[in-house]
Amino acid sequence: xxxxxxxxxxxxxxxxxxxxxxxxxxxxxxxxxxxxxxxxxxxxxxxxxxxxxxxxxxxxxxxxxxxxxxxxxxxxxxxxxxxxxxxxxxxxxxxxxxxxxxxxxxxxxxxxxxxxxxxxxxxxxxxxxxxxxxxxxxxxxxxxxxxxxxxxxxxxxxxxxxxxxxxxxxxxxxxxxxxxxxxxxxxxxxxxxxxxxxxxxxxxxxxxxxxxxxxxxxxxxxxxxxxxxxxxxxxxxxxxxxxxxxxxxxxxxxxxxxxxxxx
Amino acid sequence: xxxxxxxxxxxxxxxxxxxxxxxxxxxxxxxxxxxxxxxxxxxxxxxxxxxxxxxxxxxxxxxxxxxxxxxxxxxxxxxxxxxxxxxxxxxxxxxxxxxxxxxxxxxxxxxxxxxxxxxxxxxxxxxxxxxxxxxxxxxxxxxxxxxxxxxxxxxxxxxxxxxxxxxxxxxxxxxxxxxxxxxxxxxxxxxxxxxxxxxxxxxxxxxxxxxxxxxxxxxxxxxxxxxxxxxxxxxxxxxxxxxxxxxxxxxxxxxxxxxxxxxxxxxxxxxxxxxxxxxxxxxxxxxxxxxxxxxxxxxxxxxxxxxxxxxxxxxxxxxxxxxxxxxxxxxxxxxxxxxxxxxxxxxxxxxxxxxxxx
Ligand SMILES: Nc1ncnc2c1ncn2[C@@H]1O[C@H](COP(=O)(O)OP(=O)(O)OP(=O)(O)O)[C@@H](O)[C@H]1O
Ligand SMILES: [Mg+2]
Numbered sequence: 001x002x003x004x005x006x007x008x009x010x011x012x013x014x015x016x017x018x019x020x021x022x023x024x025x026x027x028x029x030x031x032x033x034x035x036x037x038x039x040x041x042x043x044x045x046x047x048x049x050x051x052x053x054x055x056x057x058x059x060x061x062x063x064x065x066x067x068x069x070x071x072x073x074x075x076x077x078x079x080x081x082x083x084x085x086x087x088x089x090x091x092x093x094x095x096x097x098x099x100x101x102x103x104x105x106x107x108x109x110x111x112x113x114x115x116x117x118x119x120x121x122x123x124x125x126x127x128x129x130x131x132x133x134x135x136x137x138x139x140x141x142x143x144x145x146x147x148x149x150x151x152x153x154x155x156x157x158x159x160x161x162x163x164x165x166x167x168x169x170x171x172x173x174x175x176x177x178x179x180x181x182x183x184x185x186x187x188x189x190x191x192x193x194x195x196x197x198x199x200x201x202x203x204x205x206x207x208x209x210x211x212x213x214x215x216x217x218x219x220x221x222x223x224x225x226x227x228x229x230x231x232x233x234x235x236x237x238x239x240x241x242x243x244x245x246x247x248x249x250x251x252x253x254x255x256x257x258x259x260x261x262x263x
Numbered sequence: 264x265x266x267x268x269x270x271x272x273x274x275x276x277x278x279x280x281x282x283x284x285x286x287x288x289x290x291x292x293x294x295x296x297x298x299x300x301x302x303x304x305x306x307x308x309x310x311x312x313x314x315x316x317x318x319x320x321x322x323x324x325x326x327x328x329x330x331x332x333x334x335x336x337x338x339x340x341x342x343x344x345x346x347x348x349x350x351x352x353x354x355x356x357x358x359x360x361x362x363x364x365x366x367x368x369x370x371x372x373x374x375x376x377x378x379x380x381x382x383x384x385x386x387x388x389x390x391x392x393x394x395x396x397x398x399x400x401x402x403x404x405x406x407x408x409x410x411x412x413x414x415x416x417x418x419x420x421x422x423x424x425x426x427x428x429x430x431x432x433x434x435x436x437x438x439x440x441x442x443x444x445x446x447x448x449x450x451x452x453x454x455x456x457x458x459x460x461x462x463x464x465x466x467x468x469x470x471x472x473x474x475x476x477x478x479x480x481x482x483x484x485x486x487x488x489x490x491x492x493x494x495x496x497x498x499x500x501x502x503x504x505x506x507x508x509x510x511x512x513x514x515x516x517x518x519x520x521x522x523x524x525x526x527x528x529x530x531x532x533x534x535x536x537x538x539x540x541x542x543x544x545x546x547x548x549x550x551x552x553x554x555x556x557x558x559x560x561x562x563x564x565x566x567x568x569x570x571x572x573x574x575x576x577x578x579x580x581x582x583x584x585x586x587x588x589x590x591x592x593x594x595x596x597x598x599x600x601x602x603x604x605x606x607x608x609x610x611x612x613x614x615x616x617x618x619x620x621x
Binding site for chain 1: 276279280462465466468469470471472473474476477479480481483484485486487488489490491498502545
């Protein structure tokens, strides 16, 4: 598999990150690498620090130690909008959509960074601003087709069922044409069919657009099927890192999941 | 003809993105414009224009301003009266210092001045939200009112402390000052309000509007898709205050002719806030509906009892007014935050599908 998908160089390198909240250590000295065009799964029991790791990568949390290298730039602290400008997009564990807006507008908002016309042009909505709006609308319509959500285009997302909301959220992240797409439990709370659809969208995204994906997921079946490479966190530490089959057989991982006492 | 979208297929995105995508909406809009530009000036009495229609338009403009900030960007403000005062005093200073300046330019520049003041008082919104922000904007309201009262330069050292719109003309008609007819003042107000309302509609449909709504609905998610809270919030404060400022300038120049700072007291801020809540948060149309409602109710209460042949004492009228608004505000805040505009929307949706609801 790896050979045919021509996985490239390191896109994201997280080096020796430590993050704590007051006394609570959420992450302790974790390093990991995600390479271009791969799907990297981050797994681990509840409270292992997976979401915190994504928050560090896209600038929400500022780690006390360690560096992050993304696209050649080394940094520790950054603001989320700078991460977005750099090409990192994500979805949230608890859907974080703009509930008052339609599906279309939510996904259009994902293109905000690419829209340049200032408010004076927008105010009169002719010429360049209108043309720009239409170009982006066309792009967004392609995403809507891709995710098979044509029927709910104009529906306020607050009224959609959970599974569809997750899909719209993926659409909003895709609209930014990210280099790195971070998905925090995109399949949580879905039924089997919805999960299958979501898996297909993730694989197609990776395949068709060559998007690098970092994925947090609890469903082991899904993880084994989708990922090229798995990182396992437990109590804020990395306990395993490698191809799915090896990680699955790893004794530390089995212990962590079965809840064997530490130390 | 029935109100519905079934059967109106759009073959390209440009049509779908049009400001009024439905044919019926376009017709309603055209009819409203004909009524506003032709029927009203031909049929309305001086009293009607001065007491009802001009204030309705000016308050609608202020309500649009507040709605952009509170309804679209989710930043609550009780400083509307203060920002209107900035516009009014800026227009007064500009018009008296530069007598040859075109009045439309004066109005727009007053809006720009108000926008800068709005940005200044919007800075706390980067740190605080909701109730605390409301208190901060309340401080703006009191500070501005105090400032214009205290510093005599703002009212050109006039011993009475009032500002009076100087007589100015446009296209050969007097549009401000004592000699301006109600019709002329109405027309100029109407043009400004209609143009700015369309601009507001465009802004809310473009990416600046989406970034405001994104901040309103979920600010952390907005930030990770690259929207900067600083830009979004301050631009909302600026544009909102621009609208309030122009409304304040019109308030003096095309409506009352002469005011004191008291005219822009906190009661005005609340009045505009009620318009936005009753009309509908996050709706330009709602701003008009809310303004119409709040201007119409007192007039109905004054005239309706006489119409039915009995007399209601003035103070009882006032009490009724307060009670009606109070009940409605509570109703809308709790049950339908999107206000009358939302009820209209629901009615439209029902009509669209009628007679087959599924
Ligand atoms: N903002 C915060 N303030 C304080 N503690 C936090 C914060 N965010 C996370 N933590 C703590 O950090 C630890 C790791 O949390 P995190 O959300 O990263 O886990 P997770 O692996 O995503 O778990 P789950 O599978 O339940 O989503 C937990 O102990 C959590 O309580
Ligand atoms: Mg988590």
